[in-house]
Amino acid sequence: MNHAPHLWLALSPHGFGHAAMTAPVVAELRRRLPGLQLTIQTTISRPFLDSRYRDFTLVPDIADFGFRMLSSVAIDLESSAAGYITLHRDFDRLMDAEAARLAAARPDLVLSNVAYVPLAAAGRAGIPAVALSSLNWADMVAHYLGDRPDMAPVLAQIRAAYGSARAFLRCIPAQTMTLPNVIDIGPIAAPGRNRRDQIAAPGEKVGLVAFGGIDHPLALEAWPSLPGWRWFLGGGQVPDRPDMAPWQASGLTFSDLVASVDVVVTKPGYGTFTEAGMVGTPVLYVARPDWPECPHLDNWLQAHTQALSISAESLIDGSLEMLLRKLFCLPKQPVAVPTGVDQAVDFLVPTLGACERS
Known part of the structure; x- marks a missing residue:
């Protein structure tokens, strides 16, 4: 039967x-x-x-x-x-x-x-x-x-x-x-759709800060305010700032948001890395040399999009604008297929x- x-x-x-x-x-x-x-x-x-x-x-x-x-x-x-x-x-x-x-x-x-x-x-x-x-x-x-x-x-x-x-x-x-x-x-991933026109005004830059469902002790109140930039946050408390909002406020699915922003700021992690690497979204990621997956994740990501390993401190010590310029100057890479x-x-x-x- x-x-x-x-x-x-x-x-x-x-x-x-x-x-x-x-x-x-x-x-x-x-x-x-x-x-x-x-x-x-x-x-x-x-x-x-x-x-x-x-x-x-x-x-x-x-x-x-x-x-x-x-x-x-x-x-x-x-x-x-x-x-x-x-x-x-x-x-x-x-x-x-x-x-x-x-x-x-x-x-x-x-x-x-x-x-x-x-x-x-x-x-x-x-x-x-x-x-x-x-x-x-x-x-x-x-x-x-x-x-x-x-x-x-x-x-x-x-x-x-x-x-x-x-x-x-x-x-x-x-x-x-x-x-x-x-x-x-x-x-394995479900690549998102680029729906940038729904989240960004002409000439505006948009970033996603996402550390994967586990709290990250990042002092977002100290995040530098960059002219022309707005940030969606993937977790934790959202500071009372006009340039920051929870990612859900975008109205997009998380995968579509990854495909629609100018940069993802994250830690090494399979889901975010593969979703970015399948749509070509640039990634700034906090180095994690002790995690056994990391050499493999890092090498794969760098082969499929612009990606730069950084320290957590560099996100809030005034280096962010320089890091973004360095990231966007890296050569573009062929995106991956799931x-x-x-x-x-x-x-x-x-x-x-x-x-x-x-």
Whole structure:
């Protein structure tokens, strides 16, 4: 008997990038499988999910947390280590509970970006599972916390969780991975449309400041006022200034806003980098040399748009105008194409599509 396929999507709540990255894949899945049911498991805010997904059931509870952060670029290592020790203290009982939840929901496939607990639970419940991301928490935790003796059993369980998936679809640009089931695919994003005429007056310059869903300690009140410039802010408190407004005031989707501004000011992150690199929007980004993804993200971005690595201090110390001039003098680059969307969907459809034929 035929039934509509049911996708359980588990999204890491570590910023907005995991949710943003997966949205175009789900949109293409729904185009090919119009009856697809979608359940999203995450603690990312409903308004953000509504801006990227439609018609879904939300399960606002997920054990994975990524890292505990002090800011958008600073990891709280002690709190993160303690969080992992607590999470794995009774991992078997956690797996039983999560497997029971999945068994009750009866999805046909678990897709995770890139929470590992739902992958392990799917394996225990006998449900097919696939991971999709540009990073994984096994290699991330090993990089930052792997020298701590009490993390060895934790890392073993994380690696086993990822290894239980049918595949890990690694979308470039991506960190180097040591997992056994990695399949490389192209970049994933939903490039926006340039709707500049709706947000900028003739001759006006417009920028977007966005640090990816995790608070960044940037003193926006000290942001220099540049003649002819106006700024949309992607998060945090908006100073009472005529040249600043929350990004939602643009009336555009976030992707369209990225495609419509003169510059994006951000930190290294898959979603914003790929969306900018697919439409050619110049990017000023705060360097993050300790983050394992960064060399790969940086090189990819610089190959697809004008991009300049800067310090956070240079945004508010009077250097911004000079940095913008330097950025705009860089040679333009050929934009990227989101080939990874179709590659990911080609891999996922046979499992979900089988439901319609069963």
